[in-house]
Amino acid sequence: MSYDTIILGAGWAGSVAAKELTSKGHSVLVLEARDRVGGRAKTWQGEGGAKIDVGCSWIHGYREGNPAKKIAKSLGVEAHLPKPAEGLVYGPDGPLPKEKVAALRSCLSAAQASFKLPYPAPQPSASLASALLSSDSPLFKPSSPSSDPATTDVSSTSPANPSEVTSSASSGDVDKTLAEGLARTLEIPLGLKLEKASLKWAGWETTTSFAGSDAAPEGGYEALVNKVLESSKAKVELNKIADSIKKTESGVTVHTSDGSSYEARTVISTIPLGVLKTLSREFFSPALPERLQEAIAGTHVGFLEKLLLQYPTAWWPNASTIGSYTFLPTSSSQPTENSSIEEIFDGSSLVMANFAAPSLPNPSPTLLTYLSETPAKLLLKQDPAEVVKAYHAFLVKRLKPSTTPPQPEKYNLTNWLTDEYSYGATTTPSIVSQNGERSPLDFKELGRPVWEGKLGFAGEHTEMEHRGSVAGAVVSGFREADRVDRLLELLKE
Ligand SMILES: Cc1cc2nc3c(=O)[nH]c(=O)nc-3n(C[C@H](O)[C@H](O)[C@H](O)COP(=O)(O)OP(=O)(O)OC[C@H]3O[C@@H](n4cnc5c(N)ncnc54)[C@H](O)[C@@H]3O)c2cc1C
16 A cells, blocks of 8 residues: 555654644554654653653743644643742752852853853854853853842742753852853753853754743653544554665655565655664665755764652652752762763762652652763763662762661663664754854754655754754644645645
8 A cells, every 4th residue: 555655753743743644634654663652752650650751851831832732732631830849959068058059040141141142153163161161251250149139039940941040149259160060050951061062053042942831741741642643543553663765756665674665655754863873875765965964964962861760758858849959060070981970970960850849740759860961971881770879879978868768669761872763862952063064054954855855854853943852843743744735735736
């Protein structure tokens, strides 16, 4: 049988495209390499019915127009905006006083604001680190004191957006080591080290991406993507790894690694950028245009891993009120390949969300720590059980409970980096380049169809305005479905 469209990948982008195209009367086959639907939407099931997302977890910009909100609503899935909860920041000697945290956050906010879309444009080889961490950076300069430092809002460090920095108060000296430690938490949402992020394009995306309020879909993101696909009329085949796509007289043929082949008039690939980078030139026949191949090779897939520890009881301080804990490094040297697991944790900026806090429904005695590039890369080389043991010891050392806490009863350490169907977390903002080869236009390039429109591309990596997010994947699914719908109509004529 020949289909109107074959969609490769049953993540957000593929599921949305499948639903849209079938709703317009087209026949669609979805081929998914994994044994499940959802892709980078994946929900961990813990003890006591805990469901915690280990891939995407938040509908960013929930009240600000994220299209995932409308989809969730239309499928009867509720999404919860977390109740505000305070965030604690730990320095080497324990929790920092509120005023000190406010001052540090204020400096970081000022520095971020001053390096947003810098003009005149810096050299493309300049990194965010070169400005943010320079000795004359606003990061290290106390800004004018607020009339009431006690009112400074640190509640925005809820698990919803643990790295968001909003504050207006500041006074006194700035501790440079602490300030840099806090600035390094930006590496979590960026997905890369400050040294690799382009200064020229710093903050470029924040002008268009969905931001403000964040909400978590009830039951987790994976179930929501499943509902999207179930509500479509597409045929879905799991465990089908596309291993070549050929243009033919009548359209396209997709071959899968189990020896099957499928025909269609058009195909939409939602294969993630990390995987596209690993494919041979022969995967697409005829080969993709050189310019597109260069964009695939030159754009960057970032790091973000999650470490979950579930305990029998919530033993950590203020478990019922604190939304997140930020641990600034106790050591000034950045961890290296030779560091022990303990040294990796000691030398990293870590943000940990507390799921025992009643900010979301169904609290669970679970701690979720976001790992940015440096700790993620190093820890994934270690035995996960040893990582968990060392992290538990780290938590006891930093949080100093008055009695001996229980051991974790369940854990999960994600590994998106070597997952053969993602090879990384998501695309990152534009990286530094010698002559300006890299720019946000790369993401437009990655979404341009080829083969007279018969081979299209969707996925978070193909959306210039919303790359790296669920919103990007969803918008790309709508975009490609709309384009292919028009093409199919033309082909019928
Ligand atoms: C740890 C983490 C946290 C995140 N947090 C958030 C968040 O809170 N909010 C947010 O908006 N975004 C978040 N994101 C980003 C978000 O998860 C992604 O942008 C989005 O899920 C990408 O959807 P997609 O459809 O483009 O790709 P995917 O979900 O990766 O779907 C692509 C599909 O293609 C399949 N595939 C790959 N190769 C083949 C092949 N050869 N043949 C057939 N199928 C193939 C894959 O198995 C996969 O199912 C996070 C991502 C990570 C990793």
